[in-house]
Amino acid sequence: MRALRVLLWMALLVTMLVACGGERASEPSAQAQRLATPVALELDAQGLPLPSLLASEQVLHRGNGEEPQTLDPHLSEGVPTANLLRDLYEGLTTTTADGRVVPGAAAHWDVSADGLTYTFYLDPNGRWSNGDPVTAADFVWSWQRVVTPDTAGSYARMLAPVRNAEAILSGQLEPQALGVEALNESTFQVRLESPTPYFLELLTHPTSYPVHRPSIEAHGSAHVRPGNLVSNGAYRLVDWQVRSRIGLERNPHYREHARVIIERVVYFPFEDENAEFNRFRSGDLHWTYQVPSGLFQWLQDNMGEALSVSPWFGTYFFSFNLTRPPFEDNRELRQALNLAIDRDIITQRVSRFGELPTFHLIPPGLPDYRPPEVEASNWTQAEREEEARRLYWQAGYSDDQPLVVELRYNTSENHRRIAVAVAAMWKQVLGVRTRLVNEEFRVFLQNRSQRRVTEVFRAGWIGDYQDAFTFLELFHSEHGRNDAGYNNVHFDQLLERIANERVPARRRNLMAEAERILLADQVLLPVYVYVSKRLVDPRVVGWAPNVMDQHLTRHMAVLRTAEQADD
């Protein structure tokens, strides 16, 4: 029939057009399943790889979790967005490849004797990606923008230590009242409400990054589009296809641009971790954001040189709702549930990624912090379970009258497995009947914060900055995320003292005491310390595992493959 023939020809035509006409970039590389072996690394006097060892194309493809919600540093949240912003922008301080905080946009600084005034001397070579110099006025305007109520950034409270920040955020004062001042073109002074020992760590967070005032005033919310975005970091934005790719290019005006080796970095968002893994295997990616759970053993056996697993500054724990039965005023029961789970099984058989079991809230890795002793961590699991049963009976439960409890978690494969395992353990050791409630994320958050229906629920926290306070303040009676409903006046007062304590040794002791109180009160059920896990092409150098998991592209380089004479 004629119409059918026409249809057939059209189909053929379209297929041919598509096949031939489309770009033919990035075919799967020849190294599809075998990982390329790089040449041996040698550094020159400045600590950079010898140019002869570098691959001819310095392009890095990074897998990056979810599509960023925004590229405006003052509105951003989430790790994927932070990764991008760290390449685009630079704060007063920055980090080295192994995670040490070093001078960034500020070349050096003074701290006043009382710890309330920080004076930053900006690097005179600091430039925006359009050539404008980075000035102290930029920082003043940017920080005022963060605390302006209209901006409504979810991390605005990161600047809370600055004088008047809280008052401005709640609308009582004008943004101009913020305790920041440009003493001259390149001197930026900050006055704090109280001595904040972790202030310099805070400054690596995107909320404190400067933004380019003329661009924002000219383009409004479109200032983040490629072509409009002006940033002061090692890279500038050249290409953004939503949910497909974000392309960055070396910023020729960056103050240290001579040390930046990677020319282009492309960030690929992924909604499915297996999809990201497959792209890595087929050669499309050099760097992944995560690794599919359950593949640890396989990866160790088959791709061991690409797998990187290292402790992360975060703890996975379950939280009790202390404002309702059955956990209200029932420390024994909470402790029983705490002791009944076998953390070794969970980390070795369930999550299986080399996570560290823990009985603490604060993850290890903090220099100089000595955590309080938890006796139960020294017992055997059998002893713990025996004590758990004793406490369970003491709380009034038994096999005839078992505890019926609901365990709430949000939709995720990992959370599901752990919840199932925990429920099974409670049943086997104590006879507890657990109802597993899996909720979609936003519903889960809402129920958690309302505290009307929750009993025990999945929680967890990854530190915003490298200090124990970011974990402890979660349990302040007035903290917005105190979903446990913990209300201990003594603990709140301890937190106040910690915030004002300037002597590091005393401060450490106070923090350890605060953690001890939390653990003794059985406010939470710690399970394990997070690990950051990813696959990295062995040819990529210039990065190192660090506890805050920050990896700036500008430290990295791609080496040549060992077999090839030239790329």
Added chain:
Amino acid sequence: MINYSLKRLASAVPTLLLLITVAFFMIRIAPGGPFDSERALPPDIEANLAAKYHLDEPLVMQYGRYLWQIVRFDFGPSFHYLDWSVNDLIAQGAPVSFTLGFLALLLALLIGVPVGTWAAMRQNRLSDYGVMSVAMIGISVPNFVMAPILILVFAIVLGWLPAGGWELSFSRLVLPVVTLALPMIAYIARITRASMIEVLHSPFIRTARAKGMPEKTIIIEHALKPALLPVISYLGPAAAAILTGSVVVERIFTIPGIGSYFVQGALNRDYTLVMGVVILYGVLIIIFNFIVDLLYAWLDPRIRYEDSEGRS
């Protein structure tokens, strides 16, 4: 003809309005809002955000405001992707979904119709069952199972094709298009088979056979056209569905289409984005149903859309 078209256009408006209203209120009933996060917002900031996006106004007022906006084709800012407007996001994602969907449709027709016809001609023989079994894989194995298997075989083990990502090149399109097309191949093959069997038993075919016409001519010139009628009426809503993308294919192959916006938009409570894609879907359905009716009239001369006949 014109009258009929105008009547259809006129009845499209209340349909769309109903769709918009139901979607608008349903998504706002869902607990949680677009700005909930693990980092709790201080109450004053929450209040500011709500004010900025008019979320503190009474629902009916928001509804009215929204209607006034979309009449001018402004679908508002996305609540989740803060740097983009819904118009931007749909303009970026729709061509992607349309391309994939169109190619999948073509493939499904090119395979499904011949397969169904062939099976009909050999009704109840082993070859009928065999061919239909293969065709029905698309609706017996969920696509989120087929896709990883295809990727494993063709991208990882054989290394012939990339494992995903979006580009207008043959190699990147093959696997997603095939995955999308598989269920449609199954439906089209089955509908064609059933319909062709019916047509082949009808009087005018028997007459043609009695006249001594060769089987092939009978099938292609006489049986196919009427047999395709049910396929076409299936295609109406199916085309709209496939053109608005598939969450599974987009997630597994990392394709930036608009299919995910239906699901992720709802889960993120991105009210405006969700409304935008829902409206787009409604418009497509209305358009395609209209086209289907026109095609019906063209293919079956017994159907005419005139006032005197009326429409039941």
Added chain:
Amino acid sequence: MNQPDIPTPDAFEQALDRRSLKGRSLYVDAWHRLLKNRAAVAGLLVLATMAVMVIIGPMLSHWDHEIPDWDHYSTPPSLETGHMFGTDALGRDLFVRTMVGGRISLLVGVVATLVSLLIGVTYGAVAGYFGGRIDNVMMRFVDAIYAMPFMFFVILLMVIFGRNIVLIFVAIGAINWLDMARIVRGQTLSLKNKDFVEAARASGATEAHIIRRHIIPNLLGVVIVYVTLTIPQVILVESFLSFLGLGVQEPLTSWGALVNEGAQELETAPWSLLFPAGFLALTLFAFNFLGDGLRDALDPKDR
């Protein structure tokens, strides 16, 4: 047969009864036709076997579907460990889980289809029978709902009302009834103008009586076919919900959920995908072939 001059309702009843008798042999006819379709017969047998298996299967194994066997997670099928289908990532026996999952999948399929059946048949029969403006308005309403993206609304319902299994039945059924309504309405329209209905009306039978005794039994054919073909669709919808994380709650499971978990272990533990996927595919094939066979067999035009 004697023909009274003016038929009394009783006589008419008898005549109509004989008509329905003829209708019953209609079904016997169809049954014979079905038997000729070997794929459909195979499908029927498979479904029967499947139903039996999922009901008694879990009782045959001493493993429980929710207690993990910590020493044997992700192990392949083997007789030594007693795990005939192997274990999943948490060490739960896959055979028992596949059977329990089958119960849920089939349950969801049947119940959700029944819900949509109830709504759709009632709606369609009423619209078709009364015709005219009522029919017009009712069908316009169906058209309007047709323009709504189905999955989107199922997801919204799951989010709004939480996730429990009863809600899944209702949500899927409540949104799936449109096709049924359309088909039933079409059939009713053509039926109501047939002679025997005219005759029944002329003899004074009430509307309800006519709908009950004449319209609905003749709808049976269409409805059976539709039900058989909808159940696999519904099972697939539930599996899609599991893909999104919105399906049945732990520790309950369904084939869709099992298949979703298994797809993630495709390379390392292929049995966790193959067994549930095999059962799922087999069942869906069976339903589809049976449905197609029923449609061929009950097709009125084929006579």
